[in-house]
Amino acid sequence: MRNVFLLSAAVILAGCLPDKAATPQTERSLHERVLTLDTHIDIPLTYMTEIDPQFDTALQVDLPKLAAGHLDAGFWIIYTPQGELTEAGYAAGREIAETRYRAITDLVNSYPEKVEMALTAADVRNAVDNGRHAVLIGMENAYPMGENPDVALWARRGVRYIGITHFGHNQFGDSSNANPKRDDGPRHDGLSDLGKRLIRAMNDNGVMVDVSHTGKETMMQAADYSRAPIIASHSGVKAMADTARNLDDEQLLKIKDVGGVAQMVALGAYVKLPTAEQAAARKALDAEFGDRAGWDQAKRDRYGERRAAITAMAPEATVAEFVDHIDHAVKVAGIDHVGIASDFDGGGGIDGWQDASETANVTAELERRGYSEEEIEKIWSGNLLRVMEAAERAGR
Ligand SMILES: [Zn+2]
Incomplete structure (x- = not known):
């Protein structure tokens, strides 16, 4: 990149080079180009x-913030908290999933000038070329699909990865974090037979498997069982913050081996370990609030406020510390197997990347560390889109 900056400086200084040297291409920053x-x-x-994202909202992501931060594409998430493994539990989960699915389709239908639904990697590139934010759909937690998962239905609706x-x-399958109330040790020692059927159905329908x-155990088995490369849609690395949610080096190498991608997550507690004092306060808070499955929005908000107060007890994780995770993942798995996820409006956000409007700060830190434009493009989208194309091919 240094050469391009020198060239730009030379153009400005010389002032007499042919006009084509000053095409819009060279005027856009690296962040805007990738x-x-x-x-x-x-x-x-x-x-x-109740929330209209065309305005500047209290959310970390809305349409003005996407534009300000040049965040070109995103997986918008149908998240369902884990409930009981009963018909009633699945039905309640399904309601939540349907609500979020409706919201994402409403977003796309309401602001066609600003956002565009993308079903393929090619759609993503087209939407962005047309100046629109490409909306993809990811499902976080397959739980609401019950015991007869209709992956084809969700794939038709646009879902392109399922956690x-x-x-x-x-x-x-088994989670990285057992529920202390419900789970008495591992349940399946990895994937269940139903979990294998789920993965096969995802492969058949061109949906990426998210670990x-x-x-x-679940992750390693899923990597072996899936005929398409897997993704970790939002995880950090244990080498930088040893939490159950983060990936160890063996897992990073597995993702590399199967041609997948590990998307580093900008969630403070996974970027940098909390202090002992913060950990104790969080444990007490979680005990006080109980099982997430029963929470209404007001309770989620109250929890969020209390959680933020605990976060404020120590300096927040920074963009530099976040990029340390990217550096480590690149060192272990290689430049072709690492990407980026904010987890905004789901707990994500760090000092310097608090909302979508600050997205350029991440690119700036990658540039500072000496990544080339080609490498930054891979990290920001190229790797994920390559895996998405492989999933599309596996589905045919
Ligand atoms: Zn998550």
Whole structure:
């Protein structure tokens, strides 16, 4: 990149070079030139009914912030908290999933000038070329699909990755974080038979298999069982922050071996370990609030406020510390197997990348560390889109 900057400076200084030297291409910053894709953007249940993202909102992601931060594409998330493995539990989960699916389709239908639904990697590039934010859909936690998962239906609706588990084991596999109330040790020692059927159905329908939130056994088995490369849609590395949610080097190498991609997550507690004082306060807070499955929005908000107060007890994780995760993942798995996820509006956000409007700071830190434009493009979207294309081919 240094050469391009020198060239730009030379053009300005010389002032007499042919006009074509000053094409718009060279005037745009590196951040504006690369296609930026965030693989994890959460939405509240009140999205599009009580919250209108065309305005500057309290959310970390809305349409003005996407434009300000040149965030070109994102996986918008149908998240369902883990509930009981019963018909009633699945039905309640399905309601939540339907609500978020409606919100994402409403977003796309309401602001066609600003956002465009993308079903393929080619759609993503087209939408961005047309000046629109490409909306992809990811499902976080396959739980609401019950015991007869209709992956074809969700694939027709636009879902392009499905996370096998969330917090707590489910019918498909074991989570990285067992639910202390419900889970008495591992449930399946990895994937269940139903989990294997789920993966086969994802492969058949061109949907990427997401192993973020799964336990290591589940993740390693999923990597072997899937005929398409897997992704970790939003995870950090244990080498930098040793939490259950993060990936160890063996897992990073597995993702490399199968041609997949690990998307580093900008969630403070996964970027930098909390202090002992913060850890104790969080444990007490979680005990006080109980099982997430029963929370309404007001309770989620209250929890969020209390959680933020605990976060404020120590300096926040920074963009530099976040990029340390990227550096480590690149060192272990290689430049072709690492990407980026914010987890905005789902707990994500660090000092310097607090919302979508600050996205250029991540690119700036990558530039400072000496990554080339080609490498930054791979990290921001190229690797993920390559895996998405492989999943599309596997589905045919
Ligand atoms: Zn998550």
